[in-house]
Amino acid sequence: MRRRLGxxxxxxxxxxxxxxxAALGFHNKWGxxxxxxxxxxxxxxAQQVLETLAxxxxxxxxxxxxxVLDPRLADVLPAHVAESCRVVPLRQEGxxxxxxxxxxxxxxxxxxxxxxxxxxxxxxVVTLLATDAAISRAIDRLYHPHLLDARRPVEPIPLPEADEHLPLVTNRAECLMLERFLPGVGGLPVLVPLTEELPAHARLTERELPRVEAARKPVVEREPEVWVYGWGVQATQGLLTLLEDAGLRARVARTQDVRAASPCTVVLAPVQSVEGVTRRGxxxxxxxxxxxxxxxxxxxLGAQGFLSGPLRADVLSQAVRxxxxxxxxxxxxxAEPRAGARTW
Known part of the structure; x- marks a missing residue:
């Protein structure tokens, strides 16, 4: 007869x-x-309890x-079954x-x-024993390797407000008056303003002027179709290659890029990476x-679509498209109304 754990x-x-x-009282009351x-x-x-249970x-x-986990076993036992049953496939035998x-x-x-x-x-099915924490870590390694080094967004640290008594030098006259804010320091050199008049040899001809003006115009870069945000280094490189092969314009995003992205842009990110970003909308x-x-x-969090690991290249590419x-x-x-959400 099996002896009791207690x-x-x-x-x-x-x-x-x-x-x-005390432990049995809590066990009997709450199950x-x-x-x-x-x-x-x-x-x-937990390790001591596990050895006693064994x-x-x-x-x-x-x-x-x-x-060492075999990634091929992820096809034998799907992720949702492993997570709900709290098991990790190790090997096939017989x-x-x-x-x-x-x-x-x-x-x-x-x-x-x-x-x-x-x-x-x-x-x-043959079972070996492990702690629940080890089961969770192994499930992540086997089914969600792309999320292991996913980075959570870092919120910017607000700088203190500028001192209201701090003098701001805005023109030449105030620069001349700066001495009274720096006692004992005088004779500050003041640059002579540049004149708008140029010597004849430095003036542009009418033919050169349009070319120079065009060069001065800032280059407006097109917003990508897909922002890749919050992934680890290897996962980011793989995703960019995959999206490029699919003919999509994709770039790595910073937090400010995601916040400023328009409804015309898709943000591809792990769930945990956008937890803090979505609070501001x-x-x-x-x-x-x-x-x-x-x-x-x-x-x-407002997702339009959800991808459950392990991520397959064809499914991910189809979902992004x-x-x-x-x-x-x-x-x-x-802008048209947002399309319905979908799970892949």
Missing amino acids: ELLREDGLVDELQLR VPLGQVVVDMGFCT RQLQLPVVDLDAE PRDSVLVVATTAPAHPPALDEVARVSGKAR LRARLLLAGRAREEAQAWA EQVSARPMPCAVR
Whole structure:
């Protein structure tokens, strides 16, 4: 007969009788797993509880942070199933890869493992034990590598207001009066204003004047069709190459670029990168990417479309093209109502 977790924790000296009673009271009242309760109350660590559970269930423990994950397994078990069932596929074994080895939090729920077997099409699912935190990190590494180094926006630090008594030199007369603000300093040199009259040899001819005037006009750069914002370095390079191959004008955006973007521009960004930016309102079309559990958050941020990892090149390219096609006509034309949102 399997021994209770509380008895094993007390036997190992991880909790005393009083701590165990307090943890069991919370467990019975709120239904939180006992292993989680003793960790939350600070009686022992998650790793200690995991090792005790492994002894109770007679299952091996896996160090997920040191495990090399096979990206091909992301096609065997979709991301939304891994996240909802809290499992990470590790490898396939047996004849014709009929066995799927997964890491899971302990104790594993039989309905969850049945769902994993059904979706993956495997005859059997073998479980190894890992902490819930390690499961979350491994899911991110396997299914969302493009989000691992995504950068959150850095809000600018407001500078203090200028001292109202600070003298501002705006013309030559005030420059001459500057001495009274700098006691003991006198004889400040004052530049003689340049005259508008030029010597004859320096004057432009009528033929040269239009060319010089045209050169003085600032070059107005066209706004890109897609701003790529908030991704890591490698992900940004890959996205720019992908969009360029798709014939789209794309550039890397700064926070001020995203805030100033017009409704004619699509912003492609991870969910967490625009959390702080959207508080001030954005006019651009937001195409956000994230984990399956972040979809509701993406819609709340005003997304026009949502991409759930792992990102496939063809799906991402199609999603960006649809957002570019659905944007309003060039801003000289009256903007059309925003198109409906979509999930890919």
